[in-house]
Amino acid sequence: MADVLWHHQTLFRNPEIFxxxxxxxxxxxxxxxxxxxxxxxxxxxxxxxxxxxxxxGETATGKTTSTKIIFKEAEKESSNxxxxxxxxxxxxxxxxxxxxxxxxxxxxxxxxxxxxLKDVYDNIMKKLKQDKKTLIIALDDAVYLEDINKIVxxxxxxxxxxxxxxxxxxxxxxxxxxALDAKTLSIFSPHQINFPKYNKDxxxxxxxxxxxYGLYTNIVSKQILDKIANATLKRDLRFGIELxxxxxxxxxxxxxxxxxxxxxxxxxxxx
Numbered sequence: 001m002a003d004v005l006w007h008h009q010t011l012f013r014n015p016e017i018f019x020x021x022x023x024x025x026x027x028x029x030x031x032x033x034x035x036x037x038x039x040x041x042x043x044x045x046x047x048x049x050x051x052x053x054x055x056x057g058e059t060a061t062g063k064t065t066s067t068k069i070i071f072k073e074a075e076k077e078s079s080n081x082x083x084x085x086x087x088x089x090x091x092x093x094x095x096x097x098x099x100x101x102x103x104x105x106x107x108x109x110x111x112x113x114x115x116x117l118k119d120v121y122d123n124i125m126k127k128l129k130q131d132k133k134t135l136i137i138a139l140d141d142a143v144y145l146e147d148i149n150k151i152v153x154x155x156x157x158x159x160x161x162x163x164x165x166x167x168x169x170x171x172x173x174x175x176x177x178x179a180l181d182a183k184t185l186s187i188f189s190p191h192q193i194n195f196p197k198y199n200k201d202x203x204x205x206x207x208x209x210x211x212x213y214g215l216y217t218n219i220v221s222k223q224i225l226d227k228i229a230n231a232t233l234k235r236d237l238r239f240g241i242e243l244x245x246x247x248x249x250x251x252x253x254x255x256x257x258x259x260x261x262x263x264x265x266x267x268x269x270x271x
Contacts, residue, residue, distance in 0.1 A: 005255045017214030018245040037070040044134045050167035057195025060236035085138045092144045125162035134165040142170045156187040204229040
């Protein structure tokens with residue numbers, strides 16, 4: 001067989017595996033953090049209030065993926081716990097945030113106009129109490145929230161005012177100041193779960209898994225993958241996955257059946 005890649009051929013077996021949002025079946029190097037998150041949920045299985053937490057780490061260290069994995073696993077174990085993951089860079093004001101929670105709890109989105117925020121809040125809490133459900137909300141990229149103190153305080157106060165069980169998880173970067181005031185902190189009292197940056201061996205292993213599941217065999221050599229891992233170490237894992245994918249595309253564009261050193265070098269110069 002010729003070593004030329006024809007126009008109808010591709011090196012990608014499962015291209016979706018190179019999307020950073022892809023959640024792998026086997027999520028490695030975050031076992032301790034996953035266990036800590038599970039421990040925060042555990043009280044809810046015994047009809048107790050879950051534990052609030054701050055999930056802290058640099059970009060692309062597995063914070064969001066770990067949260068989604070543990071939510072998905074816990075949902076299988078109990079129908080009495082509602083898990084709501086909110087991207088606060090999108091839902092950054094009070095109404096948009098509580099609208100997302102409302103949709104998760106009541107299965108419909110409240111009207112965007114003519115519907116007071118207080119009614120949205122009341123609907124959520126009354127439904128939780130009526131159905132005897134526990135709510136865990138993950139506020140991802142919480143630094144984007146316009147009034148994080150009011151959001152967290154109001155959610156925590158619902159436990160007293162409505163006799164509900166609500167926990168808040170804040171997800172963010174180490175140096176981000178969430179500006180939680182003393183009154184909010186006193187009622188919030190979160191556990192902190194840290195996500196350190198991946199080391200070289202961990203990066204190599206994660207990228208190797210993407211190669212194994214996402215590409216056909218013998219597309220990326222160990223030597224090329226090692227170079228990609230070294231470049232990733234200076235940036236973050238999101239960069240590394242994108243660099244790996246772009247190297248493969250570069251090889252495809254040159255009709256190669258495997259990634260060459262030239263493909264890696266020319267691709268790296270573009271970033």
